[in-house]
Each structure stands twice: as C-alpha cells, then as structure tokens.
Amino acid sequence: MSSLRVYPASGPLIGKVPVPSDKSIGHRALLFAAIAEGASHITAFSHGEDNVSTANALRAMGVIIEEPSPTELRVHGVGLFGLNAPACPLDCGNSGTTMRLLAGLLSPQRFRSTLVGDHSLSRRPMLRVARPLRQRGAVIDGKPHPTKTDEITAPLSIGPLPDGTFLGPLEYDSPVASAQIKSALLLSGLYAHGATYLREPTVSRDHTERLLHALGVPIRTVGSIVELDPAGWPGKLAPLHFAIPGDLSAAAFLLVAAQVVAGSRVSLSTVGVNPTRTGILEILRDMGAGVSVEHRGQSGGEPVAELHAWSEPLRALAIGGELVARAIDEIPIVCALAARASGTTRITDAQELRVKESDRIATMTEVLRAFGVRCDEHPDGLTIEGTDAPLEPVDVESKGDHRIAMTSAVLALVARGPSVIRDADTITTSYPKFVGTLRALGVRVDVEV
Numbered sequence: 093m094s095s096l097r098v099y100p101a102s103g104p105l106i107g108k109v110p111v112p113s114d115k116s117i118g119h120r121a122l123l124f125a126a127i128a129e130g131a132s133h134i135t136a137f138s139h140g141e142d143n144v145s146t147a148n149a150l151r152a153m154g155v156i157i158e159e160p161s162p163t164e165l166r167v168h169g170v171g172l173f174g175l176n177a178p179a180c181p182l183d184c185g186n187s188g189t190t191m192r193l194l195a196g197l198l199s200p201q202r203f204r205s206t207l208v209g210d211h212s213l214s215r216r217p218m219l220r221v222a223r224p225l226r227q228r229g230a231v232i233d234g235k236p237h238p239t240k241t242d243e244i245t246a247p248l249s250i251g252p253l254p255d256g257t258f259l260g261p262l263e264y265d266s267p268v269a270s271a272q273i274k275s276a277l278l279l280s281g282l283y284a285h286g287a288t289y290l291r292e293p294t295v296s297r298d299h300t301e302r303l304l305h306a307l308g309v310p311i312r313t314v315g316s317i318v319e320l321d322p323a324g325w326p327g328k329l330a331p332l333h334f335a336i337p338g339d340l341s342a343a344a345f346l347l348v349a350a351q352v353v354a355g356s357r358v359s360l361s362t363v364g365v366n367p368t369r370t371g372i373l374e375i376l377r378d379m380g381a382g383v384s385v386e387h388r389g390q391s392g393g394e395p396v397a398e399l400h401a402w403s404e405p406l407r408a409l410a411i412g413g414e415l416v417a418r419a420i421d422e423i424p425i426v427c428a429l430a431a432r433a434s435g436t437t438r439i440t441d442a443q444e445l446r447v448k449e450s451d452r453i454a455t456m457t458e459v460l461r462a463f464g465v466r467c468d469e470h471p472d473g474l475t476i477e478g479t480d481a482p483l484e485p486v487d488v489e490s491k492g493d494h495r496i497a498m499t500s501a502v503l504a505l506v507a508r509g510p511s512v513i514r515d516a517d518t519i520t521t522s523y524p525k526f527v528g529t530l531r532a533l534g535v536r537v538d539v540e541v
C-alpha cells in the first residue's frame with residue numbers, strides 16, 4: 093500500500109485540468125449498455141476502479157466489453173435476458189454502487205449469484221436494498237452485520253428467482269434519499285410484472301432516471317417521486333452512444349484546493365452539473381468562494397459546464413437539509429473549506445456519512461484534529477472552527493476511503509510542513525490521476541511505496 097507525502101503549496105495553483113469521468117454515470121452507462129440490444133459506444137471513460145468493478149462483474153456474466161482506446165468502451169449488449177450465471181462470486185471491490193445496483197439487476201435473474209466486496213464494503217449496510225427487493229419477491233440474503241443487529245452486509249446471495257415466478261409491483265417509501273436504492277429498484281422494475289413506485293425524503297441524484305428516459309423506458313418523476321411502469325414497453329433497451337461528463341465530486345477537490353491556496357486560479361473542463369449534484373457549487377458560493385460556471389450544453393441527457401475557481405476569503409455556513417443530500421459525497425472536502433473559513437461551520441442532517449466508505453463524520457473529525465483544526469463530532473454532522481493559521485503537518489490513514497485521502501491532501505497544501513497520507517491507493521477508486529493533476533497544478537507530491 094502506498095502513501096503520499098504532500099508538501100505545502102509553494103505558490104498559487106494555476107492551470108486548466110481535466111477531471112475523471114463521472115463515477116455514478118459510468119456505472120449506469122455500463123449496466124444499461126450490458127442489457128441493451130446491440131453495441132454501445134461509451135467515450136471519456138476514465139477507468140476508476142469502482143467503474144472497473146462494475147465492468148468486470150458484467151464480463152463475468154458474459155458481456156463483452158472492448159477497449160478500443162484508453163478512454164473508450166464498446167459494450168456488446170446481451171439484452172434484458174441475456175446475462176449468464178457467473179462461475180464465481182462477483183467482486184464489487186470498494187464500490188457500494190456496484191453492489192447495490194447489481195443487487196437490483198440480479199434479483200430477477202434465473203441464476204444464483206454472490207456479491208462480495210473489500211473490507212470497507214463488507215461492513216456497509218445492505219438491508220436498504222434487500223428489504224424492498226424482497227418485498228417484490230426477490231430471493232436475497234446477506235451476512236449478519238458484525239456490529240448492527242437487524243442489518244445485513246456482503247457477501248450477498250441473490251436468486252435464483254424460481255421458474256414461473258416474477259418480481260411483482262412495488263410501492264416503497266424509502267427512509268433515506270439514496271440513488272443506489274432508487275436505481276436498484278428501477279433496475280429490478282425493468283423485469284417486474286407491475287409498476288415500481290418510489291418516494292424519497294428528498295430527491296437523490298437522478299442519473300438512472302435520465303438514462304432510462306433517454307432509452308425510451310416509461311419512467312415519470314414528480315419531485316422526489318419516481319414511477320416506472322413497464323406495461324406496454326417492448327422490453328428492449330437501445331444501445332447508448334455518449335461521452336461521460338466529468339465528475340463534479342472529483343472536481344470538488346480542485347475547486348476547494350483553489351480556495352485554500354491564496355492566489356490560485358483553476359479551470360476544469362466538461363464537468364457534469366446535474367442539479368441533483370450541484371450542492372457543492374451552492375455551498376462554495378454561500379461561503380464566499382470564487383467560482384463560476386460556463387454552461388456547455390448536454391452529454392447523454394446530462395448538463396455539462398466548464399468550471400473556474402479562484403481563491404477568495406471564505407466565511408462559515410450552516411449546512412443541512414436537502415443541500416446535504418445534493419452534496420453528500422462532497423461533505424469531507426466541505427470540511428476542508430470550513431477549516432479555512434472565518435467563523436464556525438455547522439454541518440447537520442449528514443448521518444448517512446456514517447455508512448459511506450468509512451464513517452466520514454468520525455474520520456473527518458480525526459483528520460481535522462490532526463491538522464490542528466478545532467471541531468466537534470455530532471451524531472448527524474460536525475462543527476468546525478475555521479482558522480487562517482498554517483495547519484499542523486499530519487501523518488494520517490485514509491481508512492480505505494478515497495475521499496478522506498484526497499481531502500487530507502488538500503488540507504496538507506496549507507500545513508507548515510509536509511504531510512503523509514497512508515493507504516492512499518484507495519484514491520484510484522474514483523480519481524486515478526489525482527496525484528498527476530495536483531502536480532500539473534504545481535504541487536509537490538511524492539508517492540512512497
């Protein structure tokens with residue numbers, strides 16, 4: 093496992109850099125292309141390990157995925173009923189999205205499958221997808237969770253759905269706003285006899301709905317309610333041809349780096365700005381950050397933009413409610429922003445962070461304190477006291493969490509000496525070129541094996 097040694101920025105970060113393709117959209121593009129009829133062509137794909145886990149799981153079920161160039165995929169769809177029984181457990185690696193979306197796709201299949209994951213994924217809650225899938229007739233079970241009663245985790249065992257039986261209709265009120273739950277239910281709903289009707293507390297990212305709509309599937313949304321009724325739908329998905337937008341969740345690390353290092357100016361091209369994901373842009377603006385958005389049309393039904401960021405004095409903010417759902421993956425890097433803002437930032441309604449790749453509330457509290465930032469941990473968030481003094485150099489663990497590793501690297505830019513971030517390989521799950529990009533912006537980072 094490698095570590096990063098990140099040196100304090102010796103000058104402003106200046107440059108225009110690309111960001112990796114959107115991880116959420118990448119999973120969905122692969123899954124829908126796999127069950128489409130014919131060959132799909134997906135471009136601007138950047139091989140984050142989470143997306144590679146989805147691709148490999150599909151390959152293990154007989155889907156041919158070619159890579160004509162380093163950023164292109166040609167996926168030979170097998171149709172809705174063309175997946176083969178995998179010969180061994182499907183390894184979802186670190187990717188919760190792979191596991192939960194596959195649970196939806198595999199529940200209606202006539203074969204048995206097992207989903208496994210790494211140490212972090214094997215502690216994440218899976219009842220949230222198993223329960224509603226069972227409610228519509230799926231055969232799905234997991235291992236009892238090591239610490240939580242009435243909870244299951246990976247390995248998940250799914251199917252086979254007995255011959256002569258079908259998944260039924262589903263009306264479900266989700267207790268959490270979760271695109272993974274929603275997408276698992278919509279995927280299973282493509283095969284169900286009856287409609288899927290789902291209500292969320294607030295709207296979660298809607299990439300699945302956009303793609304299904306573009307592929308001609310009868311899907312309707314009203315606020316945070318979504319309905320898919322396959323009655324009358326011929327049961328065929330057309331192949332996809334599109335360029336995956338850049339990942340705003342990855343861009344966020346650079347947008348914040350440009351704020352915390354005085355004098356910086358950074359531009360990012362072709363970044364997805366789907367409104368269900370743009371909470372981070374609103375938070376940046378409300379904290380006084382220098383950020384502008386130049387809209388550049390659409391790709392695959394998703395709005396894209398060029399983003400520009402420059403450092404401005406930051407002020408503290410109260411962050412809660414639906415804004416947290418629209419910035420859920422960005423809360424760790426928002427903590428870094430808060431650490432450099434004047435005043436005390438309070439983050440609430442973020443209890444979902446406790447069941448991400450790490451317990452991000454606990455891990456960020458530890459990381460911030462290591463850097464010398466004053467903060468308090470709460471059941472549903474944190475309180476962070478900003479400072480403009482140089483931070484303490486740290487030696488921290490990522491806890492197997494890519495977003496914790498990258499947030500630590502950004503904070504290290506304003507420490508008064510080099511910092512070490514251990515278990516940094518995890519960054520490749522979402523941002524394989526993160527270190528190279530920091531270097532392109534003038535940062536000194538050494539990779540130590």
Ligand code: S3P
Binds near residue numbers: 116270273296
């Ligand atoms: C994702 C949904 C979110 C997010 C995750 C990716 C997706 O998880 O945190 O990184 O691609 O559907 P939840 O569905 O658990 O909110």
